Amino acid sequence: MGSVSIANVSKSYGSFEAIKNIVLQIEPGEFVVMVGPSGCGKSTLLRTIAGLETVNAGTISVGGEDVTHREPAERGVAMVFQNYALYPHMTVTGNMGFGLKMAKQAQAAINGAVSQAARILHIEDHLHKQPKALSGGQKQRVAIGRAITREPKVFLFDEPLSNLDAALRTKMRVELGRLHNQLGATMIYVTHDQTEAMTMADRIVIMNDGEVEQVGSPLDLYNRPVNRFVAGFLGSPKMNFIDALATDVDEKTVRVSLSDTFSFDVARNGTAPSPDDSITIGIRPEAFGEGDVGFELDVRIVENLGRETLVYGTPVGFASSESDAEQGDIVIHFPRQREVRTGERISVRFSANAIHIFDAGGITRHFANTCS
Amino acid sequence: MDNRRLNATTLVLYGFVGLWSLVVLIPIVFMFMTSMKTRNSMFMRPLDLPESLNFQAFERAWGVGIGQFMVNSVLVTFLSVALIVVISGLAAYALTRMQGGWSKLTYLLIVAGFAIPMQAVLVPLFQIISGAGMLNSRLALVLPYAAYGIPFTVILFYAFFLDFPRELEEAARLDGCTRFQTFMRIILPLSGPAIASAAIFQSVFIWNEFILALLILTQPDLKTLPVGILELQGEFTADWPAVMAGLSLATLPLLLVFVLAQKYFVRSLAGLGK
Numbered sequence: 001m002g003s004v005s006i007a008n009v010s011k012s013y014g015s016f017e018a019i020k021n022i023v024l025q026i027e028p029g030e031f032v033v034m035v036g037p038s039g040c041g042k043s044t045l046l047r048t049i050a051g052l053e054t055v056n057a058g059t060i061s062v063g064g065e066d067v068t069h070r071e072p073a074e075r076g077v078a079m080v081f082q083n084y085a086l087y088p089h090m091t092v093t094g095n096m097g098f099g100l101k102m103a104k105q106a107q108a109a110i111n112g113a114v115s116q117a118a119r120i121l122h123i124e125d126h127l128h129k130q131p132k133a134l135s136g137g138q139k140q141r142v143a144i145g146r147a148i149t150r151e152p153k154v155f156l157f158d159e160p161l162s163n164l165d166a167a168l169r170t171k172m173r174v175e176l177g178r179l180h181n182q183l184g185a186t187m188i189y190v191t192h193d194q195t196e197a198m199t200m201a202d203r204i205v206i207m208n209d210g211e212v213e214q215v216g217s218p219l220d221l222y223n224r225p226v227n228r229f230v231a232g233f234l235g236s237p238k239m240n241f242i243d244a245l246a247t248d249v250d251e252k253t254v255r256v257s258l259s260d261t262f263s264f265d266v267a268r269n270g271t272a273p274s275p276d277d278s279i280t281i282g283i284r285p286e287a288f289g290e291g292d293v294g295f296e297l298d299v300r301i302v303e304n305l306g307r308e309t310l311v312y313g314t315p316v317g318f319a320s321s322e323s324d325a326e327q328g329d330i331v332i333h334f335p336r337q338r339e340v341r342t343g344e345r346i347s348v349r350f351s352a353n354a355i356h357i358f359d360a361g362g363i364t365r366h367f368a369n370t371c372s
Numbered sequence: 373m374d375n376r377r378l379n380a381t382t383l384v385l386y387g388f389v390g391l392w393s394l395v396v397l398i399p400i401v402f403m404f405m406t407s408m409k410t411r412n413s414m415f416m417r418p419l420d421l422p423e424s425l426n427f428q429a430f431e432r433a434w435g436v437g438i439g440q441f442m443v444n445s446v447l448v449t450f451l452s453v454a455l456i457v458v459i460s461g462l463a464a465y466a467l468t469r470m471q472g473g474w475s476k477l478t479y480l481l482i483v484a485g486f487a488i489p490m491q492a493v494l495v496p497l498f499q500i501i502s503g504a505g506m507l508n509s510r511l512a513l514v515l516p517y518a519a520y521g522i523p524f525t526v527i528l529f530y531a532f533f534l535d536f537p538r539e540l541e542e543a544a545r546l547d548g549c550t551r552f553q554t555f556m557r558i559i560l561p562l563s564g565p566a567i568a569s570a571a572i573f574q575s576v577f578i579w580n581e582f583i584l585a586l587l588i589l590t591q592p593d594l595k596t597l598p599v600g601i602l603e604l605q606g607e608f609t610a611d612w613p614a615v616m617a618g619l620s621l622a623t624l625p626l627l628l629v630f631v632l633a634q635k636y637f638v639r640s641l642a643g644l645g646k
């Protein structure tokens with residue numbers, strides 16, 4: 001068990017700043033998941049913690065000790081790579097015991113650690129095999145086992161499940177959760193997968209462009225995103241964004257105008273925008289349904305998933321402000337099957353309380369009321 | 373239609389490969405056949421099969437000291453190849469992992485060294501060796517052979533190490549390996565195919581190398597096979613079967629190495645270490 005403090009860490013490749021002045025405190029035993037778009041610096045941050053990259057500025061501490069200038073093996077961390085990185089010329093036992101062997105541990109201690117890790121990961125039957133004789137899931141277990149035997153203070157995972165198929169990923173996700181409870185170790189986990197982030201994390205760190213956008217519990221981030229980026233990043237399908245004007249602002253309410261003829265009042269809860277500010281409102285696909293505001297929608301695509309229905313369509317009178325939304329489409333999620341056909345015009349309602357408001361700079365000015 | 377054209381191509385290819393094999397094999401077969409003949413039959417009916425399995429020519433060839441030549445050749449080849457593989461491996465690894473322009477420049481210089489033919493530097497090389505008082509020593513062959521083999525082998529290893537999966541080295545670092553330990557325990561054991569190709573290439577060249585050996589070695593007990601066999605020709609002016617027997621004996625070790633390493637060799641050429 002160990003805490004991790006990242007204090008003002010920056011890392012550049014040439015003139016390109018991959019991570020910029022990152023500050024992050026991770027408590028002992030925490031499961032922290034780092035997410036963000038491709039190329040935002042997640043792996044780089046993880047690798048600086050591991051010591052595989054040197055930092056340009058800042059300090060990294062593990063378990064209260066400054067390890068910024070220590071060799072990877074002397075930091076008390078272990079890393080699991082996306083493509084397993086097992087030594088092909090060693091057996092499973094050899095792979096899992098290699099770190100201890102390099103640390104000049106007695107053979108008996110190595111054997112003990114390996115068989116214990118193998119028991120935890122249910123790979124006792126494969127100990128004598130070479131990596132090439134293992135399935136993807138088994139390889140990843142061995143890679144995790146190699147990390148476990150060294151009893152690190154902190155586990156680092158870089159997209160460890162992304163090479164596995166969906167079913168196996170779900171299974172391994174549950175197992176990693178169990179492993180975290182069993183070992184009680186601190187774990188930092190990088191992923192692209194929203195489900196992994198939402199289900200496994202004690203806290204999620206959302207990164208963008210080498211910077212931390214927001215840190216918080218999964219639901220916290222989902223319900224109270226500090227800016228438009230975070231709001232749009234979490235959730236699938238993503239939040240609908242619509243350009244609007246704040247036409248009237250008083251003590252209690254903001255009047256939101258989507259067009260000259262379409263406006264509604266929202267009870268304020270954040271820092272109010274000024275009158276006549278351009279704003280963006282955000283509505284999650286699942287927030288449509290009942291409510292005091294209604295509009296018409298020309299249905300373009302219907303995705304019937306059995307348990308739920310996704311409807312993509314062009315609203316009458318306003319449009320999505322996302323540049324990649326075709327014909328100003330917004331997406332609506334119905335938590336059940338629904339008879340809708342392409343080309344049909346349906347009426348949709350939502351509650352004025354269910355919207356987020358972002359100002360022109362993307363900062364959240366009003367949070368949706370989700371517990372209704 | 374498509375199938376027929378494919379068959380035609382295959383046929384042509386097989387024909388070409390067959391013809392090529394014949395061109396290569398006929399002299400070798402002729403060499404083995406002649407070495408079993410008597411001097412008479414060799415001149416009367418050079419293309420006939422030998423009348424019987426007759427190993428007297430081999431005995432005569434062995435008599436002039438083929439055994440000693442072979443020991444010399446094995447020693448020189450083994451030492452040179454070992455030196456080449458060790459130095460090139462370490463150099464190529466360092467060059468691929470070093471940051472900055474100096475490593476690129478060094479690599480370019482090494483590649484340039486590959487472009488210099490040995491014949492072009494034969495005279496100065498001889499003077500250097502002679503000036504160092506190293507004529508008639510095995511080291512005087514081993515060092516130039518190594519120097520000559522290193523550039524090509526560095527290029528070979530360089531390509532191999534560039535493709536070597538980074539994560540494996542990083543995993544080793546996390547497991548507590550130093551750079552050198554990573555090289556010895558992770559990279560080297562996984563470089564079998566690259567080492568095999570390098571070793572075979574260089575062995576063939578060094579085993580057959582003639583001109584430098586001829587210049588450096590005048591003492592009979594140090595001579596390597598190619599030079600030694602020449603002697604055989606001088607002593608038995610007309611004894612072609614004995615010369616052929618000597619050549620057959622000289623070919624055998626390499627043939628053996630090839631047959632043993634063939635699978636490894638072909639695979640490593642196909643994917644250079646994949």
Ligand SMILES: Nc1ncnc2c1ncn2[C@@H]1O[C@H](COP(=O)(O)OP(=O)(O)OP(=O)(O)O)[C@@H](O)[C@H]1O
Pocket residue numbers: 013016018036037038039040041042043044045192
């Ligand atoms: N060795 C390097 N040299 C130069 N630039 C690099 C290097 N490694 C990473 N980068 C750059 O740093 C940025 C962050 O890379 P990083 O691998 O951390 O992204 P990531 O968030 O892990 O992305 P992904 O989700 O695709 O894995 C990228 O723009 C990448 O191009």
Ligand SMILES: [Mg+2]
Pocket residue numbers: 042043044158
């Ligand atoms: Mg990454």
